Amino acid sequence: MDKEFTPRIAAILCQWCSYTGADLAGTSRLQYPTSIIAMKVMCSSRVDPVLLLKAYLSGSDGVLLGGCHPGDCHYEVGNYHTRRRFAILKAVFDTLGLESARLKLSWISASEGPKFAQVANDYTEEIKKMGENPSKKKMFL
Amino acid sequence: MKAKIGIYVCECGPNIGETIDIPRVLETIPALEGYEDVELVPKSFGLLCSPAGKEYLAKEITDNGFTHLVVAACSPRDHNSTFIGVCKEAGLNPYLYKIINIREHCGWIIHDKEAATDKAIQYIRSGISRVLYQSELFERQLEITPDVLVIGGGIAGMEAALSLASHDRKVYLAEKTGELGGKAARFASLLPRQGRGADVIREKIKAVEENEHIRVHLNTELESSIGFLGNFEVVLAGNGDDEKTDLKVGAIIIATGYRMSDPGSFTGYEYADTDEVYSSLEIERMNGGEGIALRSGAKPASVALIHCVGRQEKGYCSRICCNYMMKIAGYFKKQSGATKVTEFFFDMCLPHKADQEFFDHSVGLGIDFKRVKEIGLSGTSVEFAETGGGKQKMDFDMVVLASAMEPSEDTEALAGLLEIDLDERGFFKEAHQTTDPVATSIDGIFVVGASQGPRGVSDSMLLAQATAGRIRCQLKPGGKIVPEVKVSEIMEAYCTGCRTCLEVCGYGAIYFDDQKGISIVNEAVCRGCGNCFGSCPSGALRTKHFTNKQLYREVTEALK
Numbered sequence: 001m002d003k004e005f006t007p008r009i010a011a012i013l014c015q016w017c018s019y020t021g022a023d024l025a026g027t028s029r030l031q032y033p034t035s036i037i038a039m040k041v042m043c044s045s046r047v048d049p050v051l052l053l054k055a056y057l058s059g060s061d062g063v064l065l066g067g068c069h070p071g072d073c074h075y076e077v078g079n080y081h082t083r084r085r086f087a088i089l090k091a092v093f094d095t096l097g098l099e100s101a102r103l104k105l106s107w108i109s110a111s112e113g114p115k116f117a118q119v120a121n122d123y124t125e126e127i128k129k130m131g132e133n134p135s136k137k138k139m140f141l
Numbered sequence: 142m143k144a145k146i147g148i149y150v151c152e153c154g155p156n157i158g159e160t161i162d163i164p165r166v167l168e169t170i171p172a173l174e175g176y177e178d179v180e181l182v183p184k185s186f187g188l189l190c191s192p193a194g195k196e197y198l199a200k201e202i203t204d205n206g207f208t209h210l211v212v213a214a215c216s217p218r219d220h221n222s223t224f225i226g227v228c229k230e231a232g233l234n235p236y237l238y239k240i241i242n243i244r245e246h247c248g249w250i251i252h253d254k255e256a257a258t259d260k261a262i263q264y265i266r267s268g269i270s271r272v273l274y275q276s277e278l279f280e281r282q283l284e285i286t287p288d289v290l291v292i293g294g295g296i297a298g299m300e301a302a303l304s305l306a307s308h309d310r311k312v313y314l315a316e317k318t319g320e321l322g323g324k325a326a327r328f329a330s331l332l333p334r335q336g337r338g339a340d341v342i343r344e345k346i347k348a349v350e351e352n353e354h355i356r357v358h359l360n361t362e363l364e365s366s367i368g369f370l371g372n373f374e375v376v377l378a379g380n381g382d383d384e385k386t387d388l389k390v391g392a393i394i395i396a397t398g399y400r401m402s403d404p405g406s407f408t409g410y411e412y413a414d415t416d417e418v419y420s421s422l423e424i425e426r427m428n429g430g431e432g433i434a435l436r437s438g439a440k441p442a443s444v445a446l447i448h449c450v451g452r453q454e455k456g457y458c459s460r461i462c463c464n465y466m467m468k469i470a471g472y473f474k475k476q477s478g479a480t481k482v483t484e485f486f487f488d489m490c491l492p493h494k495a496d497q498e499f500f501d502h503s504v505g506l507g508i509d510f511k512r513v514k515e516i517g518l519s520g521t522s523v524e525f526a527e528t529g530g531g532k533q534k535m536d537f538d539m540v541v542l543a544s545a546m547e548p549s550e551d552t553e554a555l556a557g558l559l560e561i562d563l564d565e566r567g568f569f570k571e572a573h574q575t576t577d578p579v580a581t582s583i584d585g586i587f588v589v590g591a592s593q594g595p596r597g598v599s600d601s602m603l604l605a606q607a608t609a610g611r612i613r614c615q616l617k618p619g620g621k622i623v624p625e626v627k628v629s630e631i632m633e634a635y636c637t638g639c640r641t642c643l644e645v646c647g648y649g650a651i652y653f654d655d656q657k658g659i660s661i662v663n664e665a666v667c668r669g670c671g672n673c674f675g676s677c678p679s680g681a682l683r684t685k686h687f688t689n690k691q692l693y694r695e696v697t698e699a700l701k
Contacts, residue, residue: 010699026216037699039267041671043670043671043672045645051693054697075672082675
């Protein structure tokens with residue numbers, strides 16, 4: 001490779017916990033790579049597998065889904081549903097021979113700015129090791 | 142009409158001005174690929190959230206006739222509502238605007254200004270593409286009823302009713318038994334230091350009965366309830382007759398209290414009806430009547446008071462027992478100073494500021510406190526081991542048990558009827574234990590007193606007063622409420638009637654239309670989380686302002 005690979009990671013975050021956690025990372029001036037591209041939804045449970053697939057097929061090298069910690073969902077139980085749906089999508093990825101490690105679900109509370117930065121840094125490193133999203137190169141399905 | 146999008150970058154003083162190359166942003170935007178059919182007008186301003194900034198932005202919207210607006214500034218948590226206000230003032234539907242967070246998510250997290258600028262442009266491009274797919278949404282104002290239904294005529298319910306009743310609102314107080322006052326009315330002394338407990342309750346009952354704004358429904362239970370904050374339609378039913386009362390209320394307060402668990406049901410405390418073993422409520426009754434006596438009529442010479450009965454099985458401390466057991470010890474001592482009183486406890490719970498003093502006072506009365514690590518009962522013989530000690534056995538004339546408080550018998554049914562949650566202990570679950578302790582999962586339904594968890598009279602009254610305050614602020618006579626606009630909707634043609642969405646909705650906001658055979662969203666109740674969307678197998682759901690199209694545009698453009 002001629003220059004260092006900078007991944008793109010779509011981070012879909014619930015507005016109550018994870019997005020606020022990301023805000024706190026910013027307010028605390030914590031540094032994390034530009035690879036993370038955050039977008040906000042009302043609740044992680046709004047994110048159906050198709051939206052994650054859309055991000056993946058749009059060339060996201062990794063897709064990060066952030067929600068409130070189990071038991072802390074602003075909508076009581078949304079994230080429990082998220083967790084189940086996410087597990088199914090992971091299983092589908094594995095079945096199709098896709099790299100399910102390109103999907104990550106993380107619970108980040110509104111007060112966990114450092115955790116957000118940590119996840120952003122670690123996940124970026126992980127994806128760097130995996131290299132580019134293969135769907136960018138060829139039709140593979 | 143050709144779309145004309147205003148893109149305003151806020152410098153936020155040095156926060157964005159110095160961390161992001163704003164001139165480069167402004168230069169890049171008009172040249173973005175794929176927006177040839179759209180007029181993009183990028184500008185920057187010093188501090189858009191300042192009075193001058195807001196005025197400037199409003200004028201810009203009007204003068205330029207923007208169809209859409211993108212503001213690249215701080216976190217939506219800080220100033221989204223500010224710019225929504227500006228849009229409204231300038232006559233632009235605020236759902237055609239989007240705030241882009243280039244401060245917390247760009248300028249502040251990357252030292253490299255060039256990289257931060259690249260990322261800001263990426264975000265702004267994604268925002269531009271999203272607003273193009275956003276649609277106008279319109280807020281509705283709904284009339285409200287300020288009247289309140291209180292379920293349960295114990296001390297918490299009565300206090301809530303009294304705190305609410307005023308010339309501008311009516312309170313309906315439904316009590317399932319034939320009299321007001323609840324369990325506290327049986328106590329000879331209400332709190333350790335208030336001698337005339339029963340009198341205080343009697344005064345409250347009288348005040349409720351005489352209040353012209355409170356209508357008391359005795360022998361009455363809730364039969365059904367539908368609606369939402371400001372607009373509940375409830376039916377009360379008499380439990381002895383067929384009388385039904387239809388009411389319209391704006392809020393519902395649950396004050397159904399607790400019940401004492403049966404102490405004999407816990408391991409180690411199995412006792413026969415003929416044993417001289419009593420529950421604390423039985424002692425209260427005797428003390429309020431002929432005096433506390435054995436079955437023979439004789440006064441006991443020695444008494445064991447056992448705290449924490451069932452605490453381990455239940456998994457929680459009932460919080461009030463330590464205090465009331467000391468109160469009961471006082472009854473015995475008052476009856477005869479010679480009575481030997483021993484209190485057995487696992488942990489002493491003294492949560493209020495005056496409790497320590499009361500404990501010291503009780504020690505001064507000669508009451509023997511024993512902290513135990515295990516305890517069991519055989520008739521009126523108590524077998525126990527003190528912390529750090531071996532097994533011992535003591536015989537008493539009488540044993541009094543403080544068993545765990547548990548949810549009252551109709552808690553589960555009521556929760557089902559109102560579609561609100563119970564916690565893992567079976568009590569009504571508050572919206573948030575620490576920060577929102579009287580609200581429930583449904584807006585407009587509140588829970589006070591011991592129906593929410595073990596607590597005594599003073600704490601119950603406190604919650605009742607707090608709830609009354611909440612309701613008086615939320616539901617003002619003549620006021621209106623604006624329900625959430627970013628709600629879910631079901632496209633009838635696609636719905637297969639599988640009812641999966643009904644299962645996942647935590648708010649009872651979706652109902653099934655039997656005639657059409659499909660699910661319908663009650664928009665006034667929906668909170669817009671989108672869980673139903675995530676669950677729908679036939680793609681019949683749409684989450685307003687978070688539609689697939691909008692999110693797909695946002696994500697694909699951001700990844701370009």
